[in-house]
Amino acid sequence: xxxxxxxxxxxxxxxxxxxxxxxxxxxxxxxxxxxxxxxxxxxxxxxxxxxxxxxxxxxxxxxxxxxxxxxxxxxxxxxxxxxxxxxxxxxxxxxxxxxxxxxxxxxxxxxxxxxxxxxxxxxxxxxxxxxxxxxxxxxxxxxxxxxxxxxxxxxxxxxxxxxxxxxxxxxxxxxxxxxxxxxxxxxxxxxxxxxxxxxxxxxxxxxxxxxxxxxxxxxxxxxxxxxxxxxxxxxxxxxxxxxxxxxxxxxxxxxxxxxxxxxxxxxxxxxxxxxxxxxxxxxxxxxxxxxxxxxxxxxxxxxxxxxxxxxxxxxxxxxxxxxxxxxxxxxxxxxxxxxxxxxxxxxxxxxxxxxxxxxxxxxxxxxxxxxxxxxxxxxxxxxxxxxxxxxxxxx
Numbered sequence: 001x002x003x004x005x006x007x008x009x010x011x012x013x014x015x016x017x018x019x020x021x022x023x024x025x026x027x028x029x030x031x032x033x034x035x036x037x038x039x040x041x042x043x044x045x046x047x048x049x050x051x052x053x054x055x056x057x058x059x060x061x062x063x064x065x066x067x068x069x070x071x072x073x074x075x076x077x078x079x080x081x082x083x084x085x086x087x088x089x090x091x092x093x094x095x096x097x098x099x100x101x102x103x104x105x106x107x108x109x110x111x112x113x114x115x116x117x118x119x120x121x122x123x124x125x126x127x128x129x130x131x132x133x134x135x136x137x138x139x140x141x142x143x144x145x146x147x148x149x150x151x152x153x154x155x156x157x158x159x160x161x162x163x164x165x166x167x168x169x170x171x172x173x174x175x176x177x178x179x180x181x182x183x184x185x186x187x188x189x190x191x192x193x194x195x196x197x198x199x200x201x202x203x204x205x206x207x208x209x210x211x212x213x214x215x216x217x218x219x220x221x222x223x224x225x226x227x228x229x230x231x232x233x234x235x236x237x238x239x240x241x242x243x244x245x246x247x248x249x250x251x252x253x254x255x256x257x258x259x260x261x262x263x264x265x266x267x268x269x270x271x272x273x274x275x276x277x278x279x280x281x282x283x284x285x286x287x288x289x290x291x292x293x294x295x296x297x298x299x300x301x302x303x304x305x306x307x308x309x310x311x312x313x314x315x316x317x318x319x320x321x322x323x324x325x326x327x328x329x330x331x332x333x334x335x336x337x338x339x340x341x342x343x344x345x346x347x348x349x350x351x352x353x354x355x356x357x358x359x360x361x362x363x364x365x366x367x368x369x370x371x372x373x374x375x376x377x378x379x380x381x382x383x384x385x386x387x388x389x390x391x392x393x394x395x
Contacts, residue, residue, distance in 0.1 A: 001393050001394050001395070002169075002170065002171045002172070002393070003171055003174075003177060004047065004048075004149075004171055004172065004173050004174055004177075007145060007147065007169075008047065008051055012051050012052060012053035012145070013052030013053070013109055014052060014109055015053055015145060016053070016054045016107070016143040016144045016145075017053045017054070017055055017056065017145050017146075018058060018139060018143035018146045018147070018164065019041075019058070019147045019173065020058050020147070020148050020150045020153070020160050020161055020164075021041040021044075021045070021058070021059045021149050021150045022037050022040075022041065022149075022150035022152035022373055022374065023037055023041060023057075023059035023060075023061065023081070023150075024037060024059070024061050024062070024152065026356070027061075027071075027076060030075070030076045031076065032076055032077070032080055034356050034359055034360070035080055036355055036356070036359055036371075036373070037152070038081055038084060039084060040175055040373045041057075041149060041150075041175065042084055043174050044147060044174050045057065045081075045149075046085060048147070049087065049110045049112055052109040054107035054110075054111055054113075055107075055111070055112045056104050056107070056113050056115065056143055057112065057113065057115065058115050058118050058139065059074060059077070059117070059118065059150065060117055060118050060119040060124070060153070060160075061073075061077065061117050061119075062117075062119075063119070064117060064119050066119070066122030066124075067120060068116070068117075068120045069120075072117050072119070072120070073116065073117065074114055074117050075091055078090075078091040078114045081114065082112075085112060087110070087111075087112060088111075088112075089113065089114050090106070090107070090112070090113040090114070091116065092104075092113060092114070092115050094116050094120070095115055095116055095117070095120055095121045096115070096121065096135065096138035096139060096141075100115050100142060101142065103115075104142045104143075115142075118158075118159070118160045121159075123135035123159055124158050124160060125158055126159075132157075132158065132159040133159075133163055135163070136160075136163035136164040136167050139159065139164045139167070140167035143168060145169045145170075145171065146165055146167075146168040146169065146170045147170075147171050147172075147173045148161065148165060148170065148171070148172055148176055148389055148393055149172075149173025149174070149176055150175075150176075150389075151175055151176050151180075151374040151377055152375070152376070152377055153374070153389060154176065154374070154377050154388070154389030154390050155374075155376055155380045155381075155387050155388070156388070156389065157389075161389040162388045162389055165389070165393060170392070175373065176390065176393075178370070179372060179373070179374060179377075179378070180390060182348055182370045183378060183381045183382065185346070186316055186382065187382065190314040190346070191314045191345070192218060192314070193219065193308075193311060193313055193314075194216065194217045194219075194312070195218060195221065195308055195309055195314070195315050195316075195345070196217050196219070196220045196221070196317075197220075197221045197223070197309070197316070197317040197319075197321075197336060197340070198221065198222055198223070198224075198226070198318055198319055199223040199224030199226065199227075199319030199321050199322075199333075199353075199354075200224045200225065200226055200318070200319030200320070200353070201224060201225035201226060201242060202225065203226045203229045203230070203244055203251060206318075206319070206379070207250065208379075209379045210254065211254075212382060212384055213382060214254070214257075217261065218261065218312075219261055219263055220261055220262050220263065221263045221305045221308060221309075221336075222264050222265070223265060223297045223301070223305075223320070223321035223322065223332060224320055224321055224322065225242035226319075227264055227294075228243050228294055229243055229244045229245075229247050229251050230251045230255065230262070230264050231264060231265070231285055231288075232245075232248050233248045233251035233252040233255060234255065236285060236286050237290070238288050238294065239270065239288040239289050239294070240290070240291060240292060240293040241268075241293045241294040242294075263305070263308065264285065265285050265297040265301040266284065266285055267282055267284050267285060267298030267299065267301055268282070268284075268285050268288055268294040268296070268297060268298055268301075269281075269282050269294065269295055269297070269298055269322065269331075269332070270288055270289065270292040270293060270294050271292065271293060271295050271329070272292055274293065274295070275326070276327055276328060282298045282299070283298075295322055295328075295329040296321060296323065296324075296328075296330070296331065296332040296333075297321045297322060297336075299331070299335070301321075302331070302335035302339070305336050305339065306335065306336065306338075309339045309343050309345065310339065310342070310343050312343060313346065314346045314348075315345045315346070315348070316347075316348045316350060317336075317347070317348070317349050317350060317354055318349075318350030318351070318354055318375065318378070319350075319354060320332075320354060321333040321335075321336050324353075324357045324361065325360070330361060333357050333361065334363070337357065338363065340367075340368065341364060341367030341368065345369075346369045347368045347369045347370075348368070348369060348370045348371075348372065349368050349370070349372060350379065351371070351373055351374050351378055352375030352376070355371050355372065355373070358371060
């Protein structure tokens with residue numbers, strides 16, 4: 001696999017370099033609420049620009065339906081990227097059309113341009129390889145080399161991720177290399193005990209990774225909405241908590257097959273409404289009331305999970321323990337995350353909501369060994385799936 005270092009060694013001054021970044025940030029209107037992914041993209045873009053490349057950045061935002069939508073414009077991202085880079089970022093008003101071509105043509109050495117949301121073009125995500133190939137040709141016409149640095153999308157066979165890598169000399173960016181190195185460490189010979197902290201809303205979303213990890217790990221500490229399906233599988237009432245009734249039998253099987261590996265919450269913060277102003281109580285997991293819903297794990301659970309994490313050699317955390325965005329239900333996530341920070345384990349935050357929680361709750365980012373930018377890609381790698389955007393770089 002050729003890397004960014006290889007490209008820089010070849011020389012990039014005056015060359016147009018297309019960088020596929022992951023700039024899919026959360027927005028409140030046109031305000032970025034978490035710029036973590038923008039910050040993560042800076043090292044690769046900066047190294048290229050500082051070396052005199054004419055940098056053309058491609059990225060997506062949200063899930064537009066193959067046509068321009070104002071709410072998914074990358075304009076706020078271009079502004080923030082420019083602020084963080086300390087240099088202007090020109091935004092094309094289309095993906096590969098006249099504005100993209102003229103914007104790229106106007107770049108000077110060290111200049112940076114951002115193409116408009118690549119998912120405004122339906123060919124980007126098309127299942128038809130021929131359609132994607134035509135778009136990839138148009139991307140390739142804008143550049144002399146391609147750098148894949150958007151780890152959050154490498155599990156997608158999309159034009160700006162996969163197909164364009166076959167059209168230009170292709171290189172792995174520093175972010176993709178770092179992510180793959182970390183995941184290889186998790187799947188190779190991780191330091192023991194190997195503990196996974198798994199949250200999120202649904203068992204069905206995480207079933208594949210649970211099945212894949214159980215033979216390899218020493219403990220899985222379960223939290224988030226998914227814990228209630230497991231609790232129901234143990235015969236406990238869960239009130240109005242999130243429940244996947246069709247997954248109860250699956251959870252029973254997993255618990256029976258791995259009784260010493262899956263650890264469930266001992267207590268739960270329950271509420272009479274899904275809001276920051278709700279009435280709340282903390283009860284044992286066996287005492288969730290009818291008409292009430294569990295929205296966080298309780299302090300006994302935090303203490304028990306912290307004890308397990310303290311002895312770990314490796315910790316992988318994916319998914320919050322509760323509805324951390326609302327203050328009354330943030331302490332479970334905060335407490336378990338702080339325990340990971342306090343541990344001496346090699347610790348990986350698996351992107352997505354977990355990475356957002358680290359920043360929203362004010363936890364020290366350098367307290368973790370690695371914070372991933374690609375939750376879905378990380379999980380698919382741990383499941384043993386092929387990541388097309390990585391495989392294509394490996395030739």
